[in-house]
Amino acid sequence: MTQELTSPTPTTARRAPEPGRAAGWWRDAVIYQVYVRSFADSDGDGIGDLRGARERLPYLAELGVDAVWLTPFYASPQADGGYDVADYRTVDPLFGELRDAEELIRAAHGLGLRVIVDIVPNHTSDRHPWFQDPELARQRYVFRPGEGAHGELPPNDWESVFGGPAWTRTDRGDWYLHLFAPEQPDLDWDNPDVHEEFAAILRFWLDLGVDGFRVDVAHGMVKAAGLPDIGHGEQAKLIGNQVLPFFDQDGVHAIHRTWRRLLDSYSAVPGQGTPPAERIGVAEAWAPSPERLALYVRPDELHQAFNFQFLTADWQAGALRTVIDASLAATASVGAPTTWVLSNHDVVRHRTRLGGGLPRARAATLLMLALPGSAYLYQGEELGLPEVTDLPDEVRQDPAFFRGRPAADGGAPDGASGAGGQDGFRDGCRVPIPWTGDEPSYGFGPGGSWLPQPADWGGLSVAAQHGDPSSTLEFYRAALGLRRQLPGLGDGELSWRPAPEGVLAFARPGVLCTVNTLGRPVELPLPGRPLLASAPVTVRDGAAVLPGDSCVWWAL
Incomplete structure (x- = not known):
């Protein structure tokens, strides 16, 4: 059947x-x-x-x-x-x-x-009142003098997460750090x-x-300390x-x-x-x-x-x-x-x-x-x-x-x-x-x-x-x-169960979770009563057929 x-x-x-x-x-x-x-x-x-x-x-x-x-x-x-x-x-x-x-x-x-x-x-915005005050800015943000003969180079080789240097030079000739956008100076x-x-x-x-x-x-x-170079x-x-x-x-x-x-x-x-x-x-x-x-x-x-x-x-x-x-x-x-x-x-x-x-x-x-x-x-x-x-x-x-x-x-x-x-x-x-x-x-x-x-x-x-x-x-x-x-879900213990290649199976108190990561169906012995499935599950002759790319919760 x-x-x-x-x-x-x-x-x-x-x-x-x-x-x-x-x-x-x-x-x-x-x-x-x-x-x-x-x-x-x-x-x-x-x-x-x-x-x-x-x-x-x-x-x-x-x-x-x-x-x-x-x-x-x-x-x-x-x-x-x-x-x-x-x-x-x-x-x-x-x-x-x-x-x-x-x-x-x-x-x-x-x-x-x-x-x-x-x-x-x-970091804050460069429009934050602290950064807008030149004296407060140099106390509460990361400012450094530049490298090179005239301070024309950034203080180190750090890069912004958003791309480009992590430093911007000010009108005063020093540089401030921004690990993200220049409008986001680091505190x-x-x-x-x-x-x-x-x-x-x-x-x-x-x-x-x-x-x-x-x-x-x-x-x-x-x-x-010292804001060291990364080197690449x-x-x-x-x-x-x-x-x-x-x-x-x-x-x-x-x-x-x-x-x-x-x-x-x-x-x-x-x-x-x-x-x-x-x-x-x-x-x-x-x-x-x-x-x-x-x-x-x-x-x-x-x-x-x-x-x-x-x-x-x-x-x-x-x-x-x-x-x-x-x-x-x-x-x-x-x-x-x-x-x-x-x-x-x-x-x-x-x-x-x-x-x-x-x-x-x-x-x-x-x-x-x-x-x-x-x-x-x-x-x-x-x-x-x-x-x-x-x-x-x-x-x-x-x-x-x-x-x-x-x-x-x-x-x-x-x-x-x-x-x-x-x-x-x-x-x-x-x-x-x-x-x-x-x-x-x-x-x-x-x-x-x-x-x-x-x-x-x-x-x-x-x-x-x-x-x-x-x-x-x-x-x-x-x-x-x-x-x-289900009290067995949420915080608590997990124990792995045997499963075919490409399938994960683990038990929580009263619940078994099976995950088929393959793109094709996989058959396994019927684990219990299905509680919830991400895709329809077929049961035949005491076995369950898990669709490809699917997850099922079973009542143990």
């Missing part, structure tokens, strides 16, 4: 944060990244804003996530999508007003969602004023009720592969320990609409090994660190198992959970990057959600959005495009943010998402969108997929609903 099994759709009812989950809520949380300018536009200027995000929060609650991470919405000239901050305590008019942020936090908490905001401590964390200012900024947002911070370039604030070019290719004099220096951990003490001081204080709970820090840290990444999540440092080794792993059973094993061992050594991620605003969307289209993307997501620890989702991946690879040059806004090198600010450091992408640049993953309708802007807002949306995205919209049991949106809802219902 042959039977094709489709997975049931479990309930996705929200559960509000309860006191029992207040401590350690982040250890198994699923957190949804909102790239604010591309999520929802409430005022018709073509740019997403905080009010638009607030109005769409019920969608995220229904999806079944635990928290929302908002990308920077602070006052900024927008030279790098808001990661060039001019005032950390003010909302940029593009995104609304401070009261919009407060209302969003309250609304999220009312829906049982926690709120994480970005903090950008490695000098040897100055106590910088420490005091950022502690005050964290308190400001904690007092407004945020539940944590995603720390941008958490590996970058401290530079090696194409330095962006080394990020995440070795310790560099400007990244992953041991001194950053003292900063994170200070911040952890500050976060802990707020953890017994109720937020707006939430019980007392831990306020968390999340490291965006490119480290050359899982062991060095684990240093960021030691018990007295930050709570989470994105696992970029998993994000950049090949879709191959052996490669995935190696990364998973190394990641779990490293975080277990410091008592922390692993934090898994497949897509974000800096990398090619994983539907495109993994090379296998939507089936492989769905399988990778179901694998990620079965692994021990926490997981991050990027807006639109639940719709199965691909990377937009045909944006005209005249609409691109990524500063890396204009400086001629793929970006690595939280993305793939060598431009391998993706095969199939747009030269490794980042605009293609930032196109505003579709909500409803058959024509742009698909309900994103009444005034078009700041990046053009593809003409065929109507079928991928939230409205088109809602209620369709075969859609990717309902697949995500089912996966998140099951993850909530």
